[in-house]
Amino acid sequence: MSVPKVRLLNRKNVREFALEMAKHRAHKFTRVGGDFFLKCEGQLKAFIRSEVQRHPSVGKTIK
Numbered sequence: 001m002s003v004p005k006v007r008l009l010n011r012k013n014v015r016e017f018a019l020e021m022a023k024h025r026a027h028k029f030t031r032v033g034g035d036f037f038l039k040c041e042g043q044l045k046a047f048i049r050s051e052v053q054r055h056p057s058v059g060k061t062i063k
Contacts, residue, residue, distance in 0.1 A: 008044055
């Protein structure tokens, strides 16, 4: 099965959210590395795959 290489996440929004979450830590982060974006993208794709696979085969809408 060939999966197209498509970015699902907006890097700017991911960066802003991650840095906002980091404000509540003792160590203050100021940058987000490329590996972090790849990890987030991979986890999102795995989540979507899992949800689609476990969804019942009824109807036309993924809920």
